Amino acid sequence: MTPFNFFFLLYFLLIPTSGYFQPLEDDGFISGVISNKGLDFAKDLLIEKGIDTIVLLKLPEIENTAQVALVGNAKVVLSDITIKDVQVNSSSVVIGESGIVVVVSGATVDLSMKWKYTVSSWLIGISDHGTASIKVEGMQVGLTLNLKNQEGGLKLSLLDHGCYVGDLSIKLNGGAAWLYQVLIDAFQENIASSVEEGISDKIKEGIEKLDxxxxxLPKQIALDKTAALNVSFVGNPVLTNSSLAIAINGLFTRTSEILVPRSYKNGYKVSSACGGLPKMIKVSIHENVLKSASLVYFNAGKMQIIIDELPDQNLLNTAEWRFVVPQLYKRYPNDDMQINISVSSLPVIQVGYQDIGATLSVDITIDVLEGGEVIPVACISVDVSASCGVEILGNNIAGRLTLQNFSAYLKWSKIGKLHIHLIQVMAANYDGNSLSANRGKAPYIYPTQTRAVGSLVR
Known part of the structure; x- marks a missing residue:
């Protein structure tokens, strides 16, 4: 795991939780909040990945001299000082007005190193070399981070950071008896400082790369050839003593439109009136987001679906309708058909506490396929009101769809009158999962589970 990946996890510590954003007029947001429970989970994951970046970290070579009784002036060099393992005893994450504080305390660090020394005097010359292991106990690491909005992006600042080494012990493999005391007296502070500086530098390096x-990060993401999502950040992240929240603009635009940086106003607020933070993460979508998506796809003429395949393909042949619509079969005997469904006016979308409601006006055009030509023969206008909701059941996502109102009337016809009430009855008993259609002309959603279908209102 690279230092960048380690500190990239810090970014997830700075993403959303309970509460909701109070947007400025005509703005829509996708917002989220991370509660203390979510922050603790992210902190533990962050520390685990952070250890991966510290292990095998090589510290600079240390050289020093010491006067040794009966031996003389000894020059000692410590090299290949490498962190081999890190064990964390306790950790915490605290949110304050100044930023997010992550603290690791009581950590134990195991290191390995090589040593060598030379002693030169007017009598003798002595040299030796070997290895040693080092154990650091009671190490503490802390950093304070702050996030601010910078022209729709995020600016990550490292306000403060540091590392403190507690007790340090050295175990020599070989070497003269006097060497141990030399290492303790002359090198203990050097080794401790090297560990502190090495870990501190890693923290600073990782934060700079993450920033x-x-x-x-893009401010606009193209979803398809029609729509793009404005993912620029709105306002500064909001920090409380129990959560941290961030919002993005979240509005849909045409892919051909160029996102022009705008000046972001202050005053975006997070309300904590949602009643506690029992979940790790909460995400909320303002209804303006859905309305903007609806507007973009409607204006682009993409709210259309052509049905040319059904489980019972005979239903798409005029012969099947000869008793219901005699004129259709008389004028176009045994010809195939297709159903062209298009939204005729901008859908009305309303987001409630537990569900999303929508009112659609749809034109259903019956087309006859004759000699390679598509011939529209009748059009039925349908007004539908429905609501839907999504919930998590164990490891599954369940959908709930309720049909609230349904009305239909004949808009125009080249094949005489149609029995609209039969179509209403068919719609009331329709199982949407039995439909196989050419969905290439419109965005669509596959429901994981259909929970309920509402009653028909005539």
């Missing part, structure tokens, strides 16, 4: 990466 550079945050600056490259």
């Amino acid at each position: 550079n990466s945050l600056q490259t």
Whole structure:
């Protein structure tokens, strides 16, 4: 795991939780909040990945001299000082007005190193070399981070950071008896400082890389050839003593439109009136997001679906309808058909506490396929009101769809009158999962589970 990946996890510590954003007029948001429970989970994951970046870290070579009784002036060099393992005793994450504070305390660090020394005097010259192991106990690491909005992006700042080494012990493999005391007296502080500086530098390096990466985050993501999502950040992240929240603009635009940076106003607020934070993460979508998506796809003429395949393919042949619509079969005997369904006016979308409601006006055009030509023969206008909701059941996502109102009337016809009430009855008993259609002309959603279908209102 690279230092960048380690500190990229810090970014997830700075993403959303309970409560909701109070948007400025005509703005829509996708927002989220991370509660203390979610922050603790992210903190534990962050520490685990952070250890991966520290293990095998090589510290600079240390050289020093010491006067040794009966031996002389000894020059000692410590090299290949490598962190081999890190064990964390306790950790915490605290949110304050100044930023997010992550603290690791009581950590134990195991290191290995090589040593060598030379002693030169007017009498003798002595040299030796070997290895040693080092154990650091009671190490503490802390960092304070802050996130701010910078022209729709995020600016990550490292306000404070540091590492403190507690007790340090050295175990020599070989060497003269006097060497151990020399290492303790002359090198203990050097080794401790090297560990502190090495870990502190890693923290600073990782935050700088993460901040550079945050600056490259796109402000607009193309979803398909029609729509793009404005993912620029709105307002500064909001920190409370129990959560942290961030919002993005979240509005849909045409892919051909160029996102122009705008000035972001202050005053975006997070309300904690949702009643506690029992979940790790909460995400909320303002209804303006859904309305903007609806507007983009409607104006682009993409709210259309052509049905040319059914489980019972005979239903798409005029012969099947000869008793219901005699004129259709008389004018086009044994010809195939297709159903062209298109939304005729901008859908009305309302987001409630537990569900999403929508009112659609749809034109259903019956087309006859004759000699390679598509011939529209009748059009039925349908007004539908429905609501849907999504919930998590164990490891599954369940959908709930309720049909609230349904009305239909004949808009125009080249084949005489149609029995609209039969179509209403068919719609009331229709199982949407039995439909196999050419969905290439419109965005669509596959429901994981249909929970209920509402009653028909005539």
